[in-house]
Every structure is written in structure tokens, then in C-alpha cells.
Amino acid sequence: MSYLILKRKSLFLTFYIKNKTVTKHILKKNIITFIISAILLLSCNKKDNEKNSVNEKSLDQTFVDLKLKKYDTLTRKELKNLAYKFDYNNKKYLQIFEYIYEQSDKIDDTFGKTEANTNLGIYYFNKFQNDSAYYFLSRAEKLSKNQKGLPFIGSILESKADLLWCQKNFTEAESTAIKALRIAIKKKNNELILSCYITIANSLVGLNKYNKALGYYQKAKEKVDYVNLTVNKLAYKASIYNYIALIYQKQNEHKKSLIYSEIGLSLDNFKKNDIVMYSYLTNTISYSKFKLGDKSSLNQFKETLKIGDSIKSIPILITSKTYLGEYYLSQKDTLTANTYLKNAQKLAHKNNIFEDELKILKLLQLANPKRTNLFSNRYIQLNDSLQDVERATRDKFARIEFETDEITNQKEIVSKENNLLNKRIWIISVFGLLSLLVIVLWFMNKSQKAKTRELLLKQEQQKANEAIYQLMIDQQQQMEEGKNIEKQRISLELHDGVMGKLSAVRLNLYAALYKENLIENEVFTKQIDEIQEVEKEIRTIAHDLNSNLFSDNANFIGIVKELFTKIENHSQIYFTIQVSEAVNWDLINNSIKINLYRILQEALQNIEKYANAKNVFLTMSLIENNKINIVISDDGIGFDINKKSIGIGINNMKARIVELNGKFNIQSELNQGTEINLTIPF
Amino acid sequence: MIVRILMIDDHPGMIEGYKAMLSLNKVQHNIEAISAFNCEEAYNLIINPANSSAFDLVFLDYSIPEFPEQKIYNGEDLGVLIRKHLPNTKIIILTAHFDAIRLYNVVKKIQPNGLLVKSDYKPPHLLDAFEKVLAGETYYTPIVLEKLKEPLFTKGFLDSLDREILVLLAEGFQIKTIATKMIVSEDTIKKRKSKIKDLLGIGKGSDEDILRECRALGLL
Numbered sequence: 092m093s094y095l096i097l098k099r100k101s102l103f104l105t106f107y108i109k110n111k112t113v114t115k116h117i118l119k120k121n122i123i124t125f126i127i128s129a130i131l132l133l134s135c136n137k138k139d140n141e142k143n144s145v146n147e148k149s150l151d152q153t154f155v156d157l158k159l160k161k162y163d164t165l166t167r168k169e170l171k172n173l174a175y176k177f178d179y180n181n182k183k184y185l186q187i188f189e190y191i192y193e194q195s196d197k198i199d200d201t202f203g204k205t206e207a208n209t210n211l212g213i214y215y216f217n218k219f220q221n222d223s224a225y226y227f228l229s230r231a232e233k234l235s236k237n238q239k240g241l242p243f244i245g246s247i248l249e250s251k252a253d254l255l256w257c258q259k260n261f262t263e264a265e266s267t268a269i270k271a272l273r274i275a276i277k278k279k280n281n282e283l284i285l286s287c288y289i290t291i292a293n294s295l296v297g298l299n300k301y302n303k304a305l306g307y308y309q310k311a312k313e314k315v316d317y318v319n320l321t322v323n324k325l326a327y328k329a330s331i332y333n334y335i336a337l338i339y340q341k342q343n344e345h346k347k348s349l350i351y352s353e354i355g356l357s358l359d360n361f362k363k364n365d366i367v368m369y370s371y372l373t374n375t376i377s378y379s380k381f382k383l384g385d386k387s388s389l390n391q392f393k394e395t396l397k398i399g400d401s402i403k404s405i406p407i408l409i410t411s412k413t414y415l416g417e418y419y420l421s422q423k424d425t426l427t428a429n430t431y432l433k434n435a436q437k438l439a440h441k442n443n444i445f446e447d448e449l450k451i452l453k454l455l456q457l458a459n460p461k462r463t464n465l466f467s468n469r470y471i472q473l474n475d476s477l478q479d480v481e482r483a484t485r486d487k488f489a490r491i492e493f494e495t496d497e498i499t500n501q502k503e504i505v506s507k508e509n510n511l512l513n514k515r516i517w518i519i520s521v522f523g524l525l526s527l528l529v530i531v532l533w534f535m536n537k538s539q540k541a542k543t544r545e546l547l548l549k550q551e552q553q554k555a556n557e558a559i560y561q562l563m564i565d566q567q568q569q570m571e572e573g574k575n576i577e578k579q580r581i582s583l584e585l586h587d588g589v590m591g592k593l594s595a596v597r598l599n600l601y602a603a604l605y606k607e608n609l610i611e612n613e614v615f616t617k618q619i620d621e622i623q624e625v626e627k628e629i630r631t632i633a634h635d636l637n638s639n640l641f642s643d644n645a646n647f648i649g650i651v652k653e654l655f656t657k658i659e660n661h662s663q664i665y666f667t668i669q670v671s672e673a674v675n676w677d678l679i680n681n682s683i684k685i686n687l688y689r690i691l692q693e694a695l696q697n698i699e700k701y702a703n704a705k706n707v708f709l710t711m712s713l714i715e716n717n718k719i720n721i722v723i724s725d726d727g728i729g730f731d732i733n734k735k736s737i738g739i740g741i742n743n744m745k746a747r748i749v750e751l752n753g754k755f756n757i758q759s760e761l762n763q764g765t766e767i768n769l770t771i772p773f
Numbered sequence: 774m775i776v777r778i779l780m781i782d783d784h785p786g787m788i789e790g791y792k793a794m795l796s797l798n799k800v801q802h803n804i805e806a807i808s809a810f811n812c813e814e815a816y817n818l819i820i821n822p823a824n825s826s827a828f829d830l831v832f833l834d835y836s837i838p839e840f841p842e843q844k845i846y847n848g849e850d851l852g853v854l855i856r857k858h859l860p861n862t863k864i865i866i867l868t869a870h871f872d873a874i875r876l877y878n879v880v881k882k883i884q885p886n887g888l889l890v891k892s893d894y895k896p897p898h899l900l901d902a903f904e905k906v907l908a909g910e911t912y913y914t915p916i917v918l919e920k921l922k923e924p925l926f927t928k929g930f931l932d933s934l935d936r937e938i939l940v941l942l943a944e945g946f947q948i949k950t951i952a953t954k955m956i957v958s959e960d961t962i963k964k965r966k967s968k969i970k971d972l973l974g975i976g977k978g979s980d981e982d983i984l985r986e987c988r989a990l991g992l993l
Contacts, residue, residue, distance in 0.1 A: 579945070594891045
């Protein structure tokens with residue numbers, strides 16, 4: 092017996108796209124189930140596709156255009172809407188969501204990834220590629236669980252439940268569908284609730300929990316009225332009645348079965364509007380009637396067999412033939428029964444509808460009591476292999492789930508590692524920057540300190556220079572004072588002592604000569620006058636000595652002259668010093684003076700040691716009102732200034748001039764003497 | 774006639790010379806000389822009331838050892854003392870100094886009857902001076918007469934105080950000491966000094982500048 096599963100996957104889709112007018116019936120085919128309306132709906136869709144084919148080209152173009160746009164969440168929405176405009180089993184639908192997944196992965200948009208995976212899962216589910224569907228749905232589920240609000244989780248779980256049901260894993264199908272139901276109720280999504288009810292009920296049927304299954308079918312039946320379905324709501328409802336009827340049939344409550352199936356059939360004029368639904372319901376009704384002993388069922392079975400033949404619906408053919416076989420079996424017409432049943436078995440076997448085949452094999456055992464072993468062996472063989480297949484499928488699903496986990500885990504590990512790496516890189520860069528900053532600050536601080544220290548040193552040096560100058564001046568003054576004191580003493584001695592004594596001598600001599608009458612003798616008087624001249628001379632000397640007391644050598648020029656005099660005293664060099672009176676040395680900083688003094692000292696030392704000069708000229712003059720120009724020239728042997736090994740002396744001079752922001756120029760040629768020209772601002 | 778003379782000079786040889794010279798006087802005066810070799814000896818002789826009319830004449834040297842206890846530093850101070858205690862005694866100053874200020878000061882303060890610059894006169898002139906002074910005349914040697922014509926003094930630009938300050942400065946004393954010696958305040962000395970500088974046209978010069986300028990002018 093075949094199940095009719097009318098699943099509306101589009102229920103989920105309407106959840107995403109409100110404006111979508113064409114709801115798509117998704118028909119499930121699998122080893123043991125066949126969805127008859129598929130053919131019908133497929134043909135409907137074909138018509139739709141033809142209508143839409145004009146539209147499709149422009150949609151393709153839109154996809155190309157969107158691909159060129161920068162991918163972000165806005166683009167994603169546009170792409171998604173575009174995908175829904177395509178037919179659910181159109182390749183473009185797949186391509187768009189594959190593109191969405193790829194791009195979302197690039198920009199790490201988990202929501203986009205989840206959405207893409209969900210839709211890819213549904214796509215493959217509709218394509219009956221259960222492995223792929225299961226893979227994408229598992230992935231979608233994992234992604235969803237890592238996000239706030241668990242997007243799409245209801246739909247994901249519901250689809251997964253459907254898949255599990257298809258694999259006859261009813262226990263898990265039920266529990267998964269219940270999970271989905273909880274979410275659907277929480278989100279008040281009626282379409283999803285309805286879908287869940289049916290999946291749960293189907294699973295319960297599989298688990299032989301018929302009463303519970305009935306409960307869910309009842310709920311589903313009631314819910315249908317609250318669901319917005321634009322097409323064939325009645326057929327949907329009728330299918331639910333059919334489910335219920337089939338359950339009662341299984342429980343041998345054929346009266347109840349008959350009632351429900353008849354209600355189902357009465358919902359609409361299905362013979363006209365939905366021939367497939369009509370056939371199913373008619374078969375159910377007829378079977379119940381047959382079980383209740385109504386012989387009119389035969390014609391009904393034959394009618395559905397005809398319909399099945401005309402629309403080439405294998406499930407209807409199998410069902411009708413099986414029922415016919417069972418009917419003839421009950422009439423002890425084993426030959427006819429065998430014909431129908433063998434036919435049905437072949438059909439079922441050919442089309443891999445093994446569950447039906449099993450049932451047929453059981454009937455065949457009854458129809459051929461002599462060949463029971465043959466059919467029971469085949470039954471056992473088939474049943475075993477079916478169980479193997481189921482087990483293998485379950486294992487495969489488990490593997491897919493595991494692999495998805497692993498892939499996710501690996502991805503997580505990789506992303507964790509990446510995060511860790513990123514963190515490390517961050518930490519390293521931050522530390523690097525910090526240490527760089529610290530080093531830079533340290534260096535700045537150090538250089539600042541060095542600068543300050545340099546400045547302090549310079550100040551100290553300047554102070555030292557001034558102190559030296561002051562010392563020199565003091566010394567000079569002391570020397571001058573000593574000289575002056577000595578001069579004064581000599582002056583006084585000459586004036587008061589020597590001169591007085593000479594005067595006394597002169598007077599006494601005159602008196603003595605006078606007494607001896609020798610005063611007329613010119614020889615004597617002349618000598619006396621001579622003594623007086625000596626006195627006058629001494630007087631002048633004494634006066635001059637006193638006058639020159641403060642001729643004031645205690646200044647810079649005095650010190651400089653002293654420097655020259657010292658060398659002059661012990662060498663054969665003759666110095667000529669010209670100092671412009673325009674230079675007011677008192678206005679010039681002592682530090683400058685001491686440096687200038689040292690430079691002159693250096694220059695003179697060089698001249699004395701190496702120049703072999705006879706004459707040295709020093710001129711100091713004022714230029715530009717704020718600079719002193721100093722020229723020291725000699726007539727010595729000179730030297731080659733291009734020689735690299737300029738002595739320390741000249742370098743010292745240069746360094747001092749640099750210190751004073753001055754200019755230093757030295758000119759010399761062999762045997763042409765040397766001239767040093769300095770300009771110092773003050 | 775006996776002429777009593779107080780001879781004040783730190784050189785005994787000089788005093789001997791005076792005596793020898795005076796013995797040659799043409800009017801045959803008998804010379805009776807008493808010697809003093811420093812300010813103190815001279816001071817004691819002068820202020821002694823018994824000597825109030827003991828001397829007809831004083832031969833007074835300018836530079837002689839001082840007697841600071843009685844603020845007698847030189848011949849000039851002694852001259853003032855003589856004029857006070859020995860009003861009838863005639864004074865002949867014999868000095869080796871020939872700077873205008875001292876000569877002028879001496880003349881102003883003491884109005885000596887004779888003023889001779891030692892190296893400036895020939896021995897017979899001493900006799901001339903002696904005789905003229907005794908006869909009530911004055912005798913100044915030519916250099917003195919010349920120095921006294923100095924306009925800075927004659928026109929009253931540098932008064933006695935200024936001149937004294939200059940003399941003391943020239944002797945190397947500081948303002949404080951000068952003030953003490955002259956018995957005036959230090960401020961007075963400072964004011965006088967700046968006045969002197971203005972007069973000499975040396976604006977902000979130092980003491981040395983004052984002295985240098987004065988020497989150049991022959992004042993010192």
C-alpha cells in the first residue's frame with residue numbers, strides 16, 4: 092500500500108516571501124513512497140514555466156548584474172528574492188544560493204550562510220537527493236545554533252524530520268519534528284505547525300503508534316483551515332482524511348476507515364478536479380467496503396485501475412492491482428489473484444516500491460499455499476535487504492551528520508586558530524607598538540636630557556670662561572696694582588728722599604764753596620746748577636711715575652698686549668698691534684673675550700713654534716657695528732693649507748669660532764706667510 | 774740782630790744746608806735755629822705757649838712724617854697751626870711739590886711769606902727770600918707764581934674743599950678715609966667728586982680718571 096504524502100514545502104517558503112503567489116507542491120519520492128500528484132503538479136509547473144520562460148531571461152540578467160555588485164546583506168536580500176522568482180527545481184535557484192553561501196563565507200556573514208544552507212537543503216530535498224539535502228540541512232542547523240535567535244531553525248528541523256521519515260528513521264523523525272513544532276508554535280507559524288503535525292503523524296504511523304498518529308492528523312485537519320493555501324486546500328484536507336482512514340484500515344476498523352475516506356471524497360468533486368486524489372480515496376473507500384463484505388468494491392478497484400493506467404500512475408496501478416488480487420483471493424480465485432498480484436509485485440519491484448512488494452509477497456504466499464516457501468524466502472530476503480538498506484542509510488546520515496560536525500569543528504578550529512593567530516598578531520603588534528613608543532619616548536627623553544646637559548655644560552663653560560677672564564683681569568689688576576704701589580713708592584722716594592737730599596747737598600755745597608770764596612769759580616757753580624738739573628729731572632721722573640699709575644692696562648687689550656710681550660721677550664719676533672678705538676671692549680661678553688684670547692694664544696704659539704716669522708701683525712677692528720674683525724698675519728714660512736693633517740691648534744681655533752658663531756678663514760702659502768681672519772659677532 | 778728760626782724738615786742735611794746758607798746773609802744777622810724733624814716735634818714746639826713769640830721765622834717743609842693723633846699730616850697743617858699759635862712768626866714754605874693744587878691750597882690757607890719749590894731755586898735765592906720776608910715782603914719762586922694763575926682755582930671752580938679732596942685722592946685715600954680726615958660726611962665727598970668730574974669733563978670716570986686728568990692739567 093502506498094502512502095500519499097502531500098507535503099507543501101512551499102509552506103516554508105511563504106514564510107520568507109510573502110508576495111510569492113505560486114505555492115509549490117513538493118512531491119516526495121523515495122524507495123517506499125511515491126507521490127502521485129507529482130505528475131499532475133509537475134505538469135502544472137511546466138505550464139507555469141512556459142509562462143515564466145520569457146521572464147527567466149531577464150531574471151538571469153539580474154543575477155549577472157547582482158554578481159557584479161559588491162556583496163553585502165542588501166545584495167544578499169536581492170539575490171534571495173531573485174532565487175524565489177525561479178522555480179524551486181530550477182538550476183538557477185541552486186546557483187544563486189550557492190553563490191550566496193560562497194560570498195557570505197567570504198565576508199563571514201553567518202546569517203547569510205545559514206539561509207543559503209537551508210535553501211540548498213530544501214532544494215536537494217525537492218530533488219530527492221537526500222544525502223545532499225541532509226548535509227546542507229545539518230550544516231544550516233549547526234550555523235543557526237551559533238546565532239542569536241536561531242534563524243530558520245524551525246524549517247531546518249522540519250525538513251530534517253521529513254528526510255529522516257523518508258529514511259524510515261521514525262523515532263528521530265518524530266523527535267526532530269517535535270522540536271520543529273515547538274519552535275513553530277513559539278513563532279506562531281501556522282504553515283510550519285501544520286507541516287510538523289503531518290510529519291509527526293507520519294512518523295508515529297511508522298512507529299505503529301496509531302492512536303497518537305490519529306491525534307496529530309486531527310490537529311492537522313483542524314489547522315488546515317487556518318493556513319493560507321492558495322491552491323487545492325480541499326485536496327490537502329482530503330489527503331489528511333485519507334491518512335486517518337488508512338490508519339483505521341491498518342487497525343482493521345474498516346467502518347471508521349470508510350467514514351473518514353468518504354468524508355474526504357465528499358469534500359470536493361475530485362473526479363473532476365483531482366483525479367489522483369479521487370483514485371486514492373476511492374481505493375481506500377473500496378478496500379474498507381471490501382473488508383466489510385461489500386462486493387461492489389470490485390468495480391471500484393477496476394475503475395481506479397483504469398484511471399491509473401490512463402494517467403500512468405504506478406502507485407495507483409500497484410494499489411489497485413494489489414486490492415484486486417486480494418479481492419480475488421477472498422473469492423478463492425487464486426489464478427486471477429495470482430495474475431494481479433504477480434503483476435503488482437513486478438511493478439513494485441521494478442519501481443523499487445519495496446514496502447508494497449513485501450505486502451504483495453505476503454498475499455502471494457496465501458495465494459500459492461504450495462509455493463509458500465518460495466514467497467516466504469523471497470519475503471525474508473527482501474525484508475532483510477530492506478533493513479540493510481535502511482541501516483546503511485541511517486549510518487550514512489549519521490556519517491553525514493558527523494562529517495558536518497567535523498567540517499564545522501574543523502572550520503571552528505581553523506577559525507579559532509585564526510582568531511588566536513589574529514589575537515596573537517594583535518597582541519604582538521600592540522606590544523610592538525608600545526615598546527616602540529617606549530623606546531622612542533626613552534630616546535626623546537634621553538636626547539632631551541642630553542640637550543639639557545649640554546646646555547648646562549655650555550652655561551657652565553661660559554661661566555668658567557668668564558671666571559677665567561675675571562681671574563685674568565684680576566691678576567692683571569693685581570700686577571698693575573703691585574706695579575703702581577712700587578711706582579708710587581719709587582716716586583715718593585725720589586721726590587721726598589733723593590731729591591730732598593740732593594737739594595740739601597746742593598745748599599750745603601753752595602754754602603761751603605761760598606765760605607771758601609770759591610763760589611765765583613764757574614767750575615763749581617756749574618756743578619751746583621747741574622745738581623739742580625738732576626733734581627728737576629728726578630722731580631719730573633717722580634711725577635711721571637705717579638702720573639702713569641693709572642695708565643690702565645687692566646683691560647682686555649692689556650691682557651692681549653701682555654700675551655704678545657711675553658713672547659716678544661723670549662723670541663726674535665716683532666709684534667705690531669693695532670686695535671681700533673671703535674671697539675668698546677666693555678660691551679663685549681667676557682666669554683667671547685676669553686675665547687678670542689685663547690684663539691690669539693693658539694695662533695701666537697703656532698707662529699712661535701712653526702712659522703719662523705720675524706714680524707707679526709695683529710689688527711682688531713669693528714665691522715658692521717656688531718662684529719669684531721681680527722687679522723693675525725705673519726711673514727713666516729707658511730704652510731700648505733690643503734694638507735689634510737691640520738694641527739690640533741687650528742682645529743681648536745675653528746671650534747672656538749664655531750662656538751662664537753663666527754667665521755674663520757686661514758690663508759697661507761709656502762714662504763708667503765700666514766693670515767688668519769676672524770669675524771666674531773657680539 | 775738775632776733771628777730765631779724754627780726749621781721743620783725731615784732731612785737733617787737739609788736743615789744743615791739752610792743754616793749754612795743763612796750764615797752767608799749779607800746783613801750779618803745772627804741765626805738762631807731750632808730743628809724739628811717731624812710733625813709731632815713741630816706740633817709740640819708750636820703749641821707750647823712759652824714759644825708763642827719764640828720764633829721770628831719758620832722754615833717749613835711740606836712732606837714730613839705725620840702726627841695723626843693731632844690730625845697733623847703735613848706742612849700745610851702745621852702752617853695753619855703756626856698761624857694760630859704763633860701769629861707774629863713769618864713762614865717760608867720750602868717744598869719739593871710743585872703741583873698747582875697743593876701750592877694753591879698752601880697759599881690760600883696759610884698765605885706764607887715765602888714759598889719756594891726746592892728744585893726750583895738756586896741757593897742765592899734762599900738768601901733773597903730770607904731777607905725779603907724779614908723785611909716784610911713775600912717771596913714766591915717763579916713756578917709758584919705760574920701755578921697760582923690756574924683759572925680753575927682763581928675763578929673759584931674748585932674751592933678749598935674740592936682741592937683738598939683731590940689732594941687726598943692723589944695720596945690714594947678712599948672716600949671714607951677722606952671724609953674722616955676732612956671731618957665731613959661721605960655724601961659731601963661724593964657730591965664734590967661728581968662736581969669735580971663735571972668740571973674736568975670726564976662724566977662717569979673713576980677716581981683714577983680724575984687724578985689722570987688733574988695730572989694732565991698739571992693740577993697734581
